Amino acid sequence: MTPLSLALALFWFSNFYDEYLGFIQFIIRRWDRVIEYTFNHFSLVLTVMFFSLILWISVGLIISRYEKLASTAFGIGNILFVIPSISLFGIFITIPMLGLGRTSAALALILYAMMPMIRNVYRGIKSVEWPILDAARGMGMSAKQILFQIQIPIAWPIIFAGIRVTVVMITGIATVATFIGERNLGRFIHHGIARESADMIIAGAVIVSVIAILLDFVLGKIEYKITSPGLRRV
Amino acid sequence: MIVLDKVDKVFPGSTIPAVNQISFQIDEGNICVFVGPSGCGKTTILRMINRLVEPTGGEIYIKGKKVSDKEVNPDELRREIGYVIQQIGLMPHRTVEQNVALVPRLLKWPEEKISLRVKELLETVGLDAEEVSRKYPYQLSGGMMQRVGVARALAADPPIMLMDEPFGAVDPIVRGRLQDEFLRLQKALKKTICFVTHDINEAIKMGDHIVIMNKGELVQHGTPMEILCNPANYFVKDLIGTDREIKLLELTKSEELVTRTKNIPEQIIEKDSFILAIDPVQRALEIMMKKNSDLVGVRDGAEMIGTISWEDIKKHINMISGDN
Numbered sequence: 171m172t173p174l175s176l177a178l179a180l181f182w183f184s185n186f187y188d189e190y191l192g193f194i195q196f197i198i199r200r201w202d203r204v205i206e207y208t209f210n211h212f213s214l215v216l217t218v219m220f221f222s223l224i225l226w227i228s229v230g231l232i233i234s235r236y237e238k239l240a241s242t243a244f245g246i247g248n249i250l251f252v253i254p255s256i257s258l259f260g261i262f263i264t265i266p267m268l269g270l271g272r273t274s275a276a277l278a279l280i281l282y283a284m285m286p287m288i289r290n291v292y293r294g295i296k297s298v299e300w301p302i303l304d305a306a307r308g309m310g311m312s313a314k315q316i317l318f319q320i321q322i323p324i325a326w327p328i329i330f331a332g333i334r335v336t337v338v339m340i341t342g343i344a345t346v347a348t349f350i351g352e353r354n355l356g357r358f359i360h361h362g363i364a365r366e367s368a369d370m371i372i373a374g375a376v377i378v379s380v381i382a383i384l385l386d387f388v389l390g391k392i393e394y395k396i397t398s399p400g401l402r403r404v
Numbered sequence: 405m406i407v408l409d410k411v412d413k414v415f416p417g418s419t420i421p422a423v424n425q426i427s428f429q430i431d432e433g434n435i436c437v438f439v440g441p442s443g444c445g446k447t448t449i450l451r452m453i454n455r456l457v458e459p460t461g462g463e464i465y466i467k468g469k470k471v472s473d474k475e476v477n478p479d480e481l482r483r484e485i486g487y488v489i490q491q492i493g494l495m496p497h498r499t500v501e502q503n504v505a506l507v508p509r510l511l512k513w514p515e516e517k518i519s520l521r522v523k524e525l526l527e528t529v530g531l532d533a534e535e536v537s538r539k540y541p542y543q544l545s546g547g548m549m550q551r552v553g554v555a556r557a558l559a560a561d562p563p564i565m566l567m568d569e570p571f572g573a574v575d576p577i578v579r580g581r582l583q584d585e586f587l588r589l590q591k592a593l594k595k596t597i598c599f600v601t602h603d604i605n606e607a608i609k610m611g612d613h614i615v616i617m618n619k620g621e622l623v624q625h626g627t628p629m630e631i632l633c634n635p636a637n638y639f640v641k642d643l644i645g646t647d648r649e650i651k652l653l654e655l656t657k658s659e660e661l662v663t664r665t666k667n668i669p670e671q672i673i674e675k676d677s678f679i680l681a682i683d684p685v686q687r688a689l690e691i692m693m694k695k696n697s698d699l700v701g702v703r704d705g706a707e708m709i710g711t712i713s714w715e716d717i718k719k720h721i722n723m724i725s726g727d728n
Contacts, residue, residue, distance in 0.1 A: 305493025308456055308566070309507050309556070310483030323497045398497035400540030 193372040200373075203358075208377055211354035215341050215381070217276050222283035222336065227329070229284075230291025231317070240292060247285035255282065255343045259350045275347035282343060283336045290332025294325025327401060330393040334386050341382040345374070355381075405432040405467060405596045406453060406564065412461030413448050422448045424620040425462070430613065432563075433594040437611035439601055439643070445620040446600045450566050453598060454478075454485045466564065483507055486557030486565035486595070490572040492549050494541040500526070500552050501537040507560040525555040530585060547578040554586070558593075565597045572601070583609060604643050608632070608651055616640055629655055633724050649721045653686040661685055661720055662702045664710040672701040672711070681709060685720070688712045 197204050233240040250258070258281065262274035298321050306316050322329075345356030358374030361367075394402075406429065413423040423445040430436040438446035451457040453464060455471055455478040464471045471481060494503050501522050508518045526533040529551040541549060550571060557565055571579045571586075583606065590597065601607055607614050608628040615625040616639075624636040632652050635641045644651065659681040672678070677695040679687045681704040691700045698714040 299491075299493075301489060301491035301493035302495060303493075304456070305487065305489060305553075306495070308454060308482055308487030308489070310479045310481070310510055311506075312479050315510070320495060324495075398540075400495075400497045400499070400542060 192369040193376065196367075196369040196373045197377075204373070204377065207353060207355045207357060207374075208381070210352065211341075211344055211356075211378070212381060214272065214275060214279070214344050214347065214352060214354060215337070215385070217272075218279040218283065218340050218344075219333075219337060221276070222280050222287055222340075223333070225280065226284055226287035227291055230288040230329075231295065233288060234292045234295035243288055244285075244292075247288055250281045251285040255346045256349060258282070259347060263350050270351035272352065274350055275344070275352050279340050279344060279347070283340060286332050286336045286339065290335075291325070291329050294328030294332075295321050297328055298324045323398060324401065326397050327393065330389065330397070334389050334393075337385045337389060338382045341378060341385065345378055405434075406430040406436075406598070407465040408449070408462065409465070410462040411449070411452060411459050411464060413445070413452060413457060414460050421460075421620050423452070423459075426617075426622050427462075428615060428622065428625055430596060430598065432596050434612040435590065435597040435599055435610055436613045436615060437599045437601060437607040438615045438617060439604055439607040440617035440623075442602060443619075444617040446615075446617050447568055449617075450568055450598055450600050453564075454482045454487060454566055456482075483510055483560065484562050484564070486562040486567075488553050488557045488565065488567040488570040490569040492553040492573070494549055494552060494556075496541050498540075499537065500531075500539050500541070500544070503541070503552060504537075504556045504559050506556060511560055513560075521559065522555075525558055526552075528558070528589065529555045531555070546574045547582065550574055550578075550582060563596060565595050567597060568600045569602070570599070571606070572603075579606075586610075604645065605651075608655065616643065649725055650686065652721065652724060653689065653717070654684045656685045656720070657681065658683050658685055658688060658702050658712060659704070659709075661688075661712050661716050662710040663712065663716065668701050668708050668711065669699065671697065672699060677701060678703050678708070679712075680704070685712070685717060688717065 229243060233243045253261075255278070258278045259274065262268055262278050263270050265274070268274045268277070302320065302324070303316065306320050311319065344352070344354060345359055348354055348356030348360050355374045355378050358370050358377075362370030362372075362374060408429070409427050411423060411426045412421055414421045426445075426449065438449060440446050448457055452459050453466070453471070459472070469476070495506070498506075501519075504522045504525055505518045508521060513521075522537065523533045526536060531548060531551055536544070536548070536552075541552070544552065550573070554570065557567075571582045574582065587610065599607075599610055601610075611628055613625065614628055614631050616623045616631065616636075618639055624631060624640050626634075629652075631640065632644065632648055632655065635644060635648075641648070658679055662681065675695045675697065677691050677697060677699075678701045679691055681702055688700045692698060692714060699711050701708055702710050702712060
């Protein structure tokens with residue numbers, strides 16, 4: 171029993187070791203490509219996040235004030251979210267003026283970000299308990315002061331959870347944008363599949379994961395910094 | 405100071421008025437307590453005074469000025485009126501210091517003045533400013549939070565305070581202590597206070613003036629003594645409860661009943677059965693029961709001024725309760 175399982179484990183390990191070395195070697199061999207694709211991938215994610223934050227946080231704040239718009243916005247967000255990413259990219263390239271390339275890719279990803287972003291902003295703002303708002307109004311804070319000094323700071327942890335989920339998700343889905351002309355890490359995966367090269371696929375996937383984990387980690391640090399210690403006990 | 409003139413409130417989607425044609429006035433430096441069952445409109449009245457709720461009819465005046473005046477900005481109006489609610493509503497993301505400083509910061513006081521004021525206030529409400537000012541609300545006990553809530557409402561020294569069941573969320577022991585402290589504070593501050601409670605005992609204890617409400621209507625108003633002596637109807641009688649006479653004795657000072665005499669019987673001095681002239685008569689009953697006698701002595705400071713007998717108390721109750 172024991173020698174057999176030992177042999178199996180050794181076999182598995184050596185295999186794993188080869189594979190492991192294989193994708194490292196691939197990265198070293200194609201370093202210039204790796205740099206280029208990683209940079210493109212990263213910059214696409216950052217562009218998308220930049221516009222998503224401005225757009226969807228605003229929309230989230232608006233729907234938390236005008237309740238009637240909320241269900242419509244959630245409806246749209248959900249529909250966009252369930253469209254398979256590859257077809258959403260496809261739809262965008264058929265729109266004149268957009269076509270293949272970064273604009274279409276960015277727009278599609280921004281739409282994907284809608285659902286997790288607005289839902290968390292809305293949920294965060296709504297998580298502020300009524301007595302807190304009542305006391306704030308009763309002491310003479312204006313609606314604007316209540317929004318910026320009370321609601322948003324208290325909602326931060328929840329809004330931030332939405333941002334982190336969105337970043338990780340966008341980093342992953344951005345790989346699909348390779349089909350509409352983005353030269354990013356998705357290309358390794360795509361070509362890897364076409365050439366049946368596991369090293370390429372793993373290289374692409376690992377770098378994408380590292381970017382996602384890194385961004386999530388950095389955002390976590392920022393979140394901790396700007397969340398009031400009074401809210402941190404949860 | 406505060407005048408309500410035929411104030412009405414009908415909430416949207418409701419046909420029954422939450423507050424129906426209420427008129428009365430609150431004098432400066434008084435505590436006016438609104439008391440009644442839930443849904444009687446007492447909180448709505450409170451919230452109409454600082455325009456958290458807009459009346460559908462009638463007028464409210466503060467110091468002769470209409471609060472509904474177009475020139476009055478509701479936010480600025482509210483900064484001049486202290487506001488304390490049962491759930492306190494401390495800002496969880498802000499320290500105690502920042503919570504108390506909220507209104508002064510809205511009013512753009514200079515920072516040195518604010519920090520002095522916060523310190524002073526925390527000490528006033530019985531908290532250790534050093535220890536507590538950098539804490540967050542979740543680190544405080546219920547009683548401490550309530551004190552911070554009161555300090556926050558007092559921060560900008562508003563002449564008027566609105567308090568909606570401010571001691572409702574703490575246990576009875578802490579509540580009693582907070583009530584006593586607040587009454588002591590009020591003696592010095594002389595604020596005009598609107599106080600909402602559903603507890604008639606709290607109303608009698610806290611109020612200079614009591615407004616009893618039911619289903620949006622004003623049922624009776626007057627001093628605690630007036631209401632205890634002459635309940636307007638069965639509703640008020642019910643609200644007061646079966647121990648009306650005992651409550652009366654709580655409100656009556658011993659000096660009102662004392663039979664002044666220089667000859668204090670030996671047995672009183674022997675048993676040391678004395679009460680103070682400022683003690684409520686109820687205290688005399690306690691002493692009688694404890695010392696098993698029908699007579700207690702009354703002292704004013706060190707001086708013995710007379711006695712109160714069981715007969716005196718019975719006569720007094722019969723006279724003012726008017727049942728005989």
